[in-house]
Amino acid sequence: MSVRFTNVVKRYGATPAVAGISFIVESGTLVTLLGPSGCGKTTTLRMIAGLELPSEGRIEIAGRDVTNLSATERDVSMVFQSYALFPHMSVLENVAYGLRRSGVAGAEATQRALEGLAQVGLEGYGQRQPSELSGGQQQRVAVARALVLKPSVLLFDEPLSNLDARLRRQMREEIRELQQRLSLTVVYVTHDQQEAMAVSDRIIVMNAGRIEQEGSPRDLYERPATPFLARFMGESNPAKGQVRRLDRARVIVRLGSTEIEVGDSSAKEGAATVAVRPEAITVEAAPGPANALPGTIAKASYLGTHMEYSIDTAAGTLFATCPRVERPLPVGASVALVLAPRGVIVVGV
């Protein structure tokens, strides 16, 4: 594996920013650290880079203990949120900077920097100043600058947060494509759950300095372990329900007047917090099918591709999306909600 954290703690004064985390990043994979701001994900990334040293614990990169080594002495490089392109150097000088500092001779450094620029599709931009490039191009220069060093681990710190929505989608696809083509080991930090799901092999979700859950994007979305995760990975409605076990593999979740059979082997019997995905709710005009949950529309908004409803029910106010935009339901209308089992998740007591 490429990166191994063992019980790493980072304190600023008395408050821990990272409160004891352990994880492994396998070679050739893209692992995302995901979490709300202040969860410790950026601190964790900076500890991999060597920009912060841990207060406790052990960090290994490519099998070497680097716990107290400075950033310069580690085989990593990083793409910064602000890109951090040196404003007094040309694009080519920026990309060649790391090579020159590692002792690569001038001509070879230039050659490799040009190759790096070609890799990110910026041939011919070498003599420009960074300020003469667009945001997306600056981003690519930053990636090229980190790439040419062929580091064991490449780090991205919220690389897309300064781009507009359209460019963000394009750049994340490019980063993923580049990572797979060169089979790079990448650790990627973001607070955007969609971005994380789009680029990652594995996601480590952090909250308040701890790892909340880690797994593949599908694992995390479909089987969130805690109410926090259910809220954070996509939209979900928290609701109070009752769990009753049928047999080893199946349980029944009771929400208000409706009962849904869920294939969750780990849920305990009794009162439980249940997360309901908005897209798993089908909104029908009352009275609807037999096992439906009755409710009243409290708010309705038209968003072009779909409708969004807030619906008062016996299980609480539920937020639902509905692709049928041609016949919107008015506020105050009585409806019946049908819940799809894959969108009803028992997340704890």
Added chain:
Amino acid sequence: MNGRAALLWSLAGLLGAMALPWYALQEGLGTGAWLSGLWSSEDYADGVAQMAVHGRWWLAPVFAALLWCLVIAVLPLKAERRGMLLAGGAAAGIVLFGLQAFAVGLRGWTAGWLVALFGEMEQHQVGIGAGATLVLTALLSLLAIGLALRGAFGGDGFVAGAMTAVTASILLFTAWPILHILAQAFQNGDGAWQPLLAVQRLAEAKIWSLRCLWGGGGCGVFWNTLVLALCCGIGSTALGLAFALIATRTDFRFKKTLRVLTVLPIITPPFVIGLALILVFGRSGLVNQFLDWGFGVASTRWIYGFPGVFLAQLFAFTPVAFLVLIGVVEGVSPTLEEASQTLRANRWDTFVTVSLPLMRPGLANAFLVGFIESIADFGNPIVLGGDFGVLSTEIYFAVVGAQLDYGRAAALALVLLSLALGAFFLQRLVVGTRSYATISGKGDSGLPTPLPKAARRAAQWVALPWAGFTMILYGFVFVGGFVKIWGRDYTPTLGHYAKAFAIERTPEGLIWSGAAWNSFWTTVELAAIAAPITAGLGLLAAWLMVRQRFAGRGALEFATMLSFAVPGTVIGVAYVFAFNVPPLEITGTAMIIVLCFVFRNMTVGLRAGMAAMSQIDRSLDEASATLRGRAPQTLFYVVMPLLRPAIVGALVYGFVRAVTTVSAVVFLVTAEYDLATTYIILRVINGDYGLAIAYSCALIVLMLAAIVLIQLLVGSRRLGRRAPLIQGVRA
């Protein structure tokens, strides 16, 4: 990497102990005479020989610590363990070094209880020399490397080393002398501890007397100083504000000229204004002569005393207040003023209720600068004060006069220091922790509101005559150098310049026969040595303080501020006291003058550096670090090119202040190392105005040349088209 550095420094330390004279040599290292006596001569011997042959056994533990570090550096140990053992050994070595250096002085043991403990000592030791300095440096470096190996300072040996060097030098050359002089106030002439003596010295009538209030003699120097400083602070702030408002909020046509006027005093030795006032208002000055000639009014000496000193300081320090205030006035957000106007406030209301309160931190700052400059000023009171004594002149006379009472000087310095610190904390209190920042990252599209008519008139009526008068004064200074005897004989002459700067062509070559050449070249040389060190140390400290997180950051910042807030007179006396006995015996050398320049003027480089550095996105440094740029490379390739304006500023300031400073160095100069300013002051005291003026003009020209040269050497910052990118794109 840190491991190899540890080995090299251990070896360097041992080299210092075995190949260089341990103690300071009278004649310096240059002669090479010490080479033959490195083992046998008691004066020239290296540290190991001093210990082995000359019976100075107390040096042994220091060498043991060095050997320990060498062994640790060679043994195959894990990084963390090596770091701990290295740091421990080096720290012990430093402590032992300090203990022996302070315990054994010129006459054996320095304290009675040491004699009681160890018995009388035959030996003695003088100030440390090259060998001891190298050993101490090596131990400090080893401590830094040890700490870095344990993961302190981001595990970076260079940062740890820089940190240790800056901290150690600030402790040694700022904190130690100042604490030392404060202690002196509580000691008698022999250094014995007598707290009551301080009370006695501080209670003197000459300091506190209020007799002037009910007629019958002058007031105490404390009241003189305080009243003068208050007047000067308020006056220069008011004038500075008037100038700043005119420059930013009116369509006044000669704004550029105003800016030039503000630069002049910075490159003018502080007492030149005093000289000019004498030329105009003195007994043989123009005004008195005119009154005498026209109306038969006998000339008076009114300019000598409070009015003269106050006027001179007002002229000298108003530009500084202007410089402080213009940034603040420009920083007041026009949008806030526009908001006020849309809320039914007229221009005057807006000015009084919005603009002025927003300028409060600037006003407080300007007042503080005027206040502290005034109490620290030595040149103007000595030239114009007459019987009107202030603390700084009183300290001078206590040290150099017939009194020769160091304890009294120390007590007076204590009073001066408390005044300065009092003002400092008062300012903190006034400005408080409220945020007045009105420059945000968002663009401000508002237009500055023009001044209300009444305020504009007032500002112009005060400021413009004042500016005109300043120009007249400078004009007189310039002309004064070219007439025979001001007031009596206005025949044009080059005599003063010839007397000061004559160069004679003789068969043996050129002879620099002018009276001023000696002090002139000393000044140029020492200022040229001091300026780069000042700028380098200041900017390095700034980099550490902005970019590194470490315990004691606040304390270190305060210590650097201390040398700035402490009046120069106090610093000068402190240096004399702290460094005229072993272990650091450098009084009377050029080194002490350079050190004084460096640590007195470093603060400005530090402040400018910190301001500039905090505008450069930290991620640029970090990017360099992750791109294999080690800390020194990051400094050289990334930080320095972006800091060029701050570097120019720090260099210029370091040079100019070194050339113009009087109060701090007046105690440090010797016949061998006389400086331009102290030379001029003596000429003025002797009434030789012509020469003094000519010399001052030459200094102004010198400094202008230096500024141009520095600008050319350092060059300007090359940035892309869009300058704001330097702040990074991070929101």
